[in-house]
Amino acid sequence: MAAYGRDGRPVLEVTDLVKTYGEGETAVHALAGVSLVVEPGDYVAIMGSSGSGKSTLMNILGCLDVPTSGTYRLDGVDVSELNESQLALVRNRRIGFVFQSFNLIARTSALANVELPLAYAGVSRAERRERALAALDMVGLANRADHDPNQLSGGQQQRVAVARALVSRPALLLADEPTGNLDSRSTRDVLGILDGLNAQGRTIVLITHEDEVAEHAHRTIRLVDGQIVTDERRRSIDRQAVAV
Amino acid sequence: MSVFEVFGFALRGVAANKLRSGLTVLGILIGVAAVILLVAVGNGSAKQVEDSLAALGTNTLTVQGGRGGDTGYRTDLTLDIVKALQDRDSAPDVKSVSPVVSSSQTLTFGDASYDVNSVIGTYPSYFSASNSVVERGSGFTEEDVDQAARVVVLGPTTAEELFGTVDPVGQRVGIGGQIFSVIGVLAKKGSTGFNDPDDVAIAPLPAVQRALTGYGPVSSITIEAVNADAVAAAKAEITSILNAKMHVADGASSTPYQIRDASQLLETRTATAETFTVLLGAVAGISLVVGGIGITNIMMVSVTERTREIGIRKALGAPRRIILTQFLIEATLLSLAGGGLGVAAALIGANFEIVGIKPVIMPDSVALALGVCVAIGLFFGSYPASRAAGLRPIDALRYE
Known part of the structure; x- marks a missing residue:
C-alpha cells in the first residue's frame, strides 16, 4: 500500500522548523529550530511540559498550522508550498488525526x-x-x-x-494526548490499539506528558522551550511489518 | 463528494437545533405570507373597485356644472341644456339624457326614520344609464315625470333600513316631510368601498324639485351613449353643445363644466388601488428583509457555535468549497422552508375576507416571494458561510 510510505522515504522530515507568535519584543518562539526525521513504521512519542512547543509542533505536522520558517516534507511532498485546498487534500489522504478531546x-x-x-x-x-x-x-x-x-x-x-x-x-497517524481525557482502563484500550496498529506497520507520532504512555513508543523525543533536547530510541523499527 | 451528501450534512445541521431553526423559519414565513397576502388584499380591492365601477355602466358620461370658468353668461346646467343635448341631429351618439338633482333627506315610514344618502330626482332613462335594475315593483314613467307624480323607487339598502321585512312596494314614505308612494325596489349593486350605491331613493325630477329642492339648476346630467364605442364621439358632441350654450371660447383653458366617463373613473380608482397594493407590498417586503436578517443572525450564531465542528471537518480534509456549500444550503433550506410555509399560510389566509376585501392572490407575488426567499438564503447566508469556510483549521479547533 503506497500510503504507508513509499520507497523507504522518510514519512516525515522537518528541517529547522521555527514558529513565532506575535512580533517584536513580545514575540514568543514556540518552536526554535526543530529538525526531525521519522521513518516509515516508527512509533514516536513527543514529550514536554506545557509550553514546550509540542502542541505547536503537532499542529504543524498535522498541516493545521503553518511554520514561520523551515521546511516540512510529508511523504516526500513539501507541504509548505501547498495552498489551502491542497493542504485539505493532504490532511484528508496522508494524515490521520486523533485529538485529546476526541472531536x-x-x-x-x-x-x-x-x-x-x-x-x-x-x-x-x-x-x-x-x-x-x-x-x-x-x-x-x-x-x-x-x-x-x-x-x-x-x-x-x-x-x-x-x-x-x-x-x-494515512501515511502518518498523529495523536495529540490521545489518553489525556481517559481513565486508566480506557487508556490501556486505546494504547493497545495504537500498539497493534504500529505492529502492522503504521507510522505513529503521539504527544504526551505521561511517561507510561511514552513507554509504548519506540522512540521518545523531549522538547524544552521549542527545541529538541533528547531523542532516544528504545526499539528499532520493525522492518518486516513495514514491508507488509 | 456529491451535492446530495453535503445536502445531508446541511439537513442535519438544521435539524440539530430545531427550536432555533423553527423560529428562523417562522420569521421568513411571516414575511412571505405578509407579502403575498397583503398584495392579494390590495389586488382584491382593485378588482372590487373595477367590478363595482363596471356595474355602474361603462357607456355613461356624467356632466357636472358649477366649475367656475366665468364666460359672462349663465353656466348652470338647466333643463334648457338637457333639451339641447337630447337633440338627435347635433348629438347622434347620445342615447339618453337624464338630468339629476340630488339631496340628502330623512325618510320616514311609520315610526321608523332613516337618513338616506341621496334622494335623486331624474328621468326614467336614468335607470338604464346608471345600470339600476328594478327588482320588485316597477320604475316610474315619462308620464309620472310629466305629472310630477309623487312616486319613488328605493335602493335595496334604503328599503331594508326603513322597512326591514315589510314589502315596501305600495307603502307610503315621508321624504323631507312630503308623502311619496314606493313603487319599486332596485336590485343590489354592491359597495364600491367608499359609498354605497344601494343607498338611494329615485323619484321623478319635477316631483323632487317641487317637494324638496326647488326649481334651480340640476346638479348633474347623466348621459348614456348608444354603445361603449360611441362614448368618445358622444363626449365630443356634448362638449361642442355645452360650449355653444355656455359661450365658452374656443381653446379656453378651463370650462365651467366637467365631463367624466366611467372608464376615467375606473382608471383613477384602479390607479389608487394599485398604489395601495404597492404600499402594502413594500411594508410586507420590509418584514421579509427583517426575516432575512434573522437568517444571517441565526447562521452567524450557528457558525460561531459550530466553529469546533468546522475545525474538525477541516482537519479531516473538508475542502473550503464543501463547508461553504453546506452552510449556504443550510441558510437556503431555512429560507425555503419559511417561504413554502409562508405561501401555504397565504393561500389559506386568502380564503378569508380581510377588512371586507376578498384577497385575490397574484401568481407573480408567489413566484417573487419564493425567489426572494432563495435569494435571501444565499445572500444573507453567504457572509456567515464564507466566514465558516475561511476559518483556519487550527483557530477553529482551538475555539472554545
Whole structure:
C-alpha cells in the first residue's frame, strides 16, 4: 500500500522548523529550530511540559498550522508550498488525526463519523461503509456503529476517533494526548490499539506528558522551550511489518 | 463528494437545533405570507373597485356644472341644456339624457326614520344609464315625470333600513316631510368601498324639485351613449353643445363644466388601488428583509457555535468549497422552508375576507416571494458561510 510510505522515504522530515507568535519584543518562539526525521513504521512519542512547543509542533505536522520558517516534507511532498485546498487534500489522504478531546461530530453516528474523511475524499457510498465498518471492527466497536457520540463512553469515543483517523489509510497517524481525557482502563484500550496498529506497520507520532504512555513508543523525543533536547530510541523499527 | 451528501450534512445541521431553526423559519414565513397576502388584499380591492365601477355602466358620461370658468353668461346646467343635448341631429351618439338633482333627506315610514344618502330626482332613462335594475315593483314613467307624480323607487339598502321585512312596494314614505308612494325596489349593486350605491331613493325630477329642492339648476346630467364605442364621439358632441350654450371660447383653458366617463373613473380608482397594493407590498417586503436578517443572525450564531465542528471537518480534509456549500444550503433550506410555509399560510389566509376585501392572490407575488426567499438564503447566508469556510483549521479547533 503506497500510503504507508513509499520507497523507504522518510514519512516525515522537518528541517529547522521555527514558529513565532506575535512580533517584536513580545514575540514568543514556540518552536526554535526543530529538525526531525521519522521513518516509515516508527512509533514516536513527543514529550514536554506545557509550553514546550509540542502542541505547536503537532499542529504543524498535522498541516493545521503553518511554520514561520523551515521546511516540512510529508511523504516526500513539501507541504509548505501547498495552498489551502491542497493542504485539505493532504490532511484528508496522508494524515490521520486523533485529538485529546476526541472531536467527534455531535449528533452523528459513530459510523458516519468514521465515514466522514472518506466522504470528503469522494469514496463511493458502498466502499465507504465497508471500510468504515472494517475500521470500527479494528478498534472493537463494530457493534456500536449506529451510536451517537453522546451514547459512548470516553474510551469508546476515542476508539471511534482512532478508527476515523486510520480509515483513509494515512501515511502518518498523529495523536495529540490521545489518553489525556481517559481513565486508566480506557487508556490501556486505546494504547493497545495504537500498539497493534504500529505492529502492522503504521507510522505513529503521539504527544504526551505521561511517561507510561511514552513507554509504548519506540522512540521518545523531549522538547524544552521549542527545541529538541533528547531523542532516544528504545526499539528499532520493525522492518518486516513495514514491508507488509 | 456529491451535492446530495453535503445536502445531508446541511439537513442535519438544521435539524440539530430545531427550536432555533423553527423560529428562523417562522420569521421568513411571516414575511412571505405578509407579502403575498397583503398584495392579494390590495389586488382584491382593485378588482372590487373595477367590478363595482363596471356595474355602474361603462357607456355613461356624467356632466357636472358649477366649475367656475366665468364666460359672462349663465353656466348652470338647466333643463334648457338637457333639451339641447337630447337633440338627435347635433348629438347622434347620445342615447339618453337624464338630468339629476340630488339631496340628502330623512325618510320616514311609520315610526321608523332613516337618513338616506341621496334622494335623486331624474328621468326614467336614468335607470338604464346608471345600470339600476328594478327588482320588485316597477320604475316610474315619462308620464309620472310629466305629472310630477309623487312616486319613488328605493335602493335595496334604503328599503331594508326603513322597512326591514315589510314589502315596501305600495307603502307610503315621508321624504323631507312630503308623502311619496314606493313603487319599486332596485336590485343590489354592491359597495364600491367608499359609498354605497344601494343607498338611494329615485323619484321623478319635477316631483323632487317641487317637494324638496326647488326649481334651480340640476346638479348633474347623466348621459348614456348608444354603445361603449360611441362614448368618445358622444363626449365630443356634448362638449361642442355645452360650449355653444355656455359661450365658452374656443381653446379656453378651463370650462365651467366637467365631463367624466366611467372608464376615467375606473382608471383613477384602479390607479389608487394599485398604489395601495404597492404600499402594502413594500411594508410586507420590509418584514421579509427583517426575516432575512434573522437568517444571517441565526447562521452567524450557528457558525460561531459550530466553529469546533468546522475545525474538525477541516482537519479531516473538508475542502473550503464543501463547508461553504453546506452552510449556504443550510441558510437556503431555512429560507425555503419559511417561504413554502409562508405561501401555504397565504393561500389559506386568502380564503378569508380581510377588512371586507376578498384577497385575490397574484401568481407573480408567489413566484417573487419564493425567489426572494432563495435569494435571501444565499445572500444573507453567504457572509456567515464564507466566514465558516475561511476559518483556519487550527483557530477553529482551538475555539472554545
